[in-house]
Amino acid sequence: MKPRFSGALFFIRGKNYLKFFTIFFADYRENLWMDTSEFTAGHRNSPALKLITGFFWIILGAAVLLALMILLLPDKLFLALSNYLQIIAAIAGALVLLYVWHRDGGPEYLLYAAGALGLWGISNIVWYINILMGLRNEVFPSLIDMGIIASIMILSIAIQKGFPRKQIAPHILLGILILSLAIPVGVLVTTGISAAALVTLLYFFACGSLVITGLNHSLSEHPKILxxxxxxxxxxxxxxxREMFLIANPVLPVIGTFVAAGFSLIVIGLVSNSTPATTA
Structure with missing residues (x-):
């Protein structure tokens, strides 16, 4: 788009330099804003972005299909595919976010988000290796859970660093916190203090914190990420x-597809929301 400085040129011919500079900088700001908008629009329509988002939309669709298969035709094959899909979504998501982080000039929140997905992916790989080795009873509670819980907390930090704070009614946040702690406290009361009960408490606290952070940092304006x-x-x-009380339930393994779908939407939202760095 060509800059429009016609008003400024008129006044410089008349030797009115004050008006010239006033109009010049007003026009410059207008054109700068317009150029930035066009640049951002071009970024969002770039082939690389379309390829990345298309890949994760495919993962999302596969997760939905697998969820239906697990619910309608429970089979170990579908469960294995679900685990593979989760790992692919996490590791691919981490790599994509690292690429976007590098391309965009190093925004800190993308690095944290990549770290969260990468740590979760590694933890789940270790979890699945234990399953393949016949150590199903050893995966919960274990250090694997600490890796997963840490990844949830790191994702909270990413949201906190990457999105502006938006005040939410305190009673809503307090209600979410109470709801997120009520069940694990009930587990502690009914089963007594144990490693499994304490890890359950940590899971609920981390998940509640993630939701509170998201609502408190404008994610309602980013529906895919939310x-x-x-x-x-x-x-x-x-x-x-499930690990404590419902390990044999044939339906609950469907939650693995929730993870793959969730990661896909998070990556799509973060990548679509990013803006490449510009150089002078």
């Missing part, structure tokens, strides 16, 4: 309870 976080949180509110 939806992805909610799917992820639902999965890990159910996971420790």
């Amino acid at each position: 939806a992805g976080i909610l799917l992820f949180v639902i999965a890990f509110l159910i996971y420790p309870l």
Whole structure:
């Protein structure tokens, strides 16, 4: 787009330099804003972005299909595919966010988000290796859970650093915190203090903190990211309870597809929201 400085040129011919500079800088600011908008729009329509988001939309669709398969036709094959899909979504998401972080000039929140997905992916790989080795009873509670819980907390930090704070009614946040702690406290009361009960408490606290952070940092304006976080949180509110009380339930393994779908939406939202760095 060509800059429009016609008004400024008129006044410089008349030797009115004050008006010239006033109009010049007003026009410059207008054109700068317009150029930035065009640049951002071009970024969002770039082939690389379309390829990345298309890949994660495919993962999302696969997660939905697998969820239906697990619910309608429970089979170990579908569960294995679900684990593979989760790992692919996490590791690919981490790599994509690292790429976007580098391209955008190093925004800190993308690095934290990449770290969260990468740590979760590594933790889940270790979890699945234990399953393949016949150590199903050893995966909960374990150090694997500490890695997953840490990844949830790191994702909270990413949201806190990357999105502006937006005041939410304190009673809503307090209500979410109380709800997120009520169940694990009930578990502690009914089963007594144990490693499994304490890890369950940590899961619920981390998930509640993630939701509170998201609501408190404008994620209601980014529905894909918020939806992805909610799917992820639902999965890990159910996971420790399944491991403690419902390990043989044939339906609950569907939560793995929630994780893959959640990661896909989070990555799509973060990548679409990013803006490449510009150089002078």
